[in-house]
Amino acid sequence: MKKKMELFFVATLLFFLCFNIYANRGEDENPRPTEFPTAYVK
Amino acid sequence: MSIGLIIKQERIKQNIKQINLAKGICSISYLSKIENNLSSPNRVIIDLLLKRLNIKEIDCVLDEENVINSLYKVYKEGVLYRDEKYIRKRLEELTERHIRFSSNKNFCLFTAYKCRLKLISGININDLLPDIELFQSLKTQDGHKEVFQINLILGLFFYLNKEYTKALNYLKKGLKLIRISNIEDWEKADFYNIISLAYFENNSLSQAEYFADKALKFYHDNLILNRAIDSYILLGNIEKRLKNYNRAEEYFSLAKKISQDIKLPYYEAIILQNVGSIFSLKGDSNKALTHFEECIKLKKYCSDKSSYLLTVLSIVKELSKMQQRLRLLYWCKHGIDIIDNDKRRELEPYSYHFSLYQNIYAETSFNDNQIKEVIVYFEKTGDFRHVLKYSLLLAELFAKQNKYKCSVFYFQKAKINLFEQQLIKNWEDL
Incomplete structure (x- = not known):
């Protein structure tokens, strides 16, 4: 029971912290400032 | 001398x-x-x-200002238009020469311009290490322009090496000099784009937006469309992270229009990746997958395998949400096969991602040691987003098995990780 309470406490705290930084981030991709736009050759 | x-x-x-x-x-x-x-x-x-x-042989150049100026012209062409053949040809003429300048200022400018052009010509970034080490060790510097240029190259190098905090520190030093040095508007726009990327990766979105806007204004006013796309995509990603999905889509559609006009599939692929990611965030996995699969078709022709693997990983994540086990395992294997044929270090993180998904979707019960190894790897490489993500995953998997002691350990690991990033030392400071 004690362990479960502890788990609940840490998990809740983490949720609030996480929310601001990483929530729903997705995989972003930006063009590199060094890339040749012609790097794709068909 | x-x-x-x-x-x-x-x-x-x-x-x-x-x-x-x-x-x-x-x-x-x-x-x-x-x-x-x-x-x-x-x-x-x-x-x-x-x-x-x-x-x-060391060339003593009589008119060194001329040498610097002609390299500066190549540098400008390279940064703004990235004409591959032109840069390669000019670089060949310049690379093998040791030129003796009368001042450190000219030497540094010459070396810094060369570094940037080498990066554009597709050199492995580790080949720049000697020059980077040299720049880092310079103590006495006179003048401002070369100090600005050195900080730009150092910032860019660490950005490409995914050491984003370090990159931003150098770029901030460069920013201090931008107002007092003799720097042209196009150089400023290029710098603003790079510092915006670094702010973005450090999750400082308001600064990222401020500088991306400044860069875009210059490219837009001067009709430099190739570079304007860079800014549109970056602004789209910033809005996406701010959860302003409609504005993000507007930016991506402007970028798409330009990329179709100038026929550059490189940008179309990047835009598809980002629009797919918006659908993923909105919870529409089917549309996300359609975009990612379309994107993969274009990226097949790309020499940059890490960009390709980013999309494979996005597909795997979507299939995981949809619980499509067999398709997920197919894509994981596909990703691992690519990495096996190309041993570059920058692809290494993807092999950890894919084997983690293979592990949790295996027919037998998951192997906790493998997930622990993955967490240790991302801790070592400083990728805290994935330390947090996979620590939470492991904590939940342990909780489902009623292994609360192990579960608490990984929840706490994630918490410590977040505290460190937010520079929080005590819970009272929250």
């Missing part, structure tokens, strides 16, 4: 220690003085040092 810097640059490039280079020629402290331009060197000693370094 820049002869000291040429010796230092070549010594670092050849990985020779000062003690070995100076042996039998001069003392280490004298060599150090020569390298740092603190002493006017004796001609005989210089000749002996150059001989040991196997440098046969």
Whole structure:
């Protein structure tokens, strides 16, 4: 029971912290400032 | 004279220690003085040092301002238009020459321009390490322009190496000089784009937006469309992270229109990746997958495998949400096969991602040791987003098995990770 309470406490705290930084981030991709736009050759 | 810097640059490039280079020629402290331009060197000693370094010829340029100016023109073309053939040709003419400049300022400018052009020409970034080491070790610098340029190259190098905090620190130093140095508007726009990327990766979105806007304004006003796309995509990603999905889509559609006009599939692929990611965030996995699969078709022709693997990973994540086990395992294997054929270090994180998904979707119960290894790997490489993500995953998997002690351990690990990033030392500070 004690362990479960502890788990609940840490998990809740983490949720609030996480929310601001990483929530729903997705995989972003930006063009590199060094890339040749012609790097794709068909 | 820049002869000291040429010796230092070549010594670092050849990985020779000062003690070995100076042996039998001069003392280490004298060599150090020569390298740092603190002493006017004796001609005989210089000749002996150059001989040991196997440098046969050093061009003394009479009109060095001319040399710098003509390289500056190539640099401008390279940064703004990235004309591959033109840059490669000019680089070949310049790379093998050791040019002796009358000042460190010109030497540094020359080397910094060359570094950037080499990066654009597709060099492996680790090949720049000797120059990066040289730039980091420079203590005495006069003038401003070359200090700005050095900080730009250092910032760019660490950005490409995914060391984003370090990159931002150098770029902030460059930013301080941008107002007082003799820097042209197109250089400022290029710098704003790079610092915006660094802010973005450090999750400082308001600063990222401020600088991306400044860069876009210049490219837009001067009709430099290739670079305007860079800014549109970056602004789209910033809005996406701010959860303003409609504005993000507007930016991506502007970028798409330009990329279709100038027929560059490179950008179309990046836009598809980002629009797919918006659908993923909105919870529409089917549309997300359609975009990612379309994107993969274009990226097949790309030499940049990490970009390809980013989309494979996005597909795997979507299939995981949809619980499509077999398709997920197919894509994981596909990703791993690509990495097996290309041992570059930058692809390494993806092999950890894919094997983690293979592990949790295996027919047998998950292997907790493998997930622990993945967490340790991302801790080592400083990718805290994935330390947090996979620690939470492991904590939940343990909780489902009623292993609460293990579960708490990984929840706490994630918490410590977040505290460190937010520079929070005590819970009272929350």
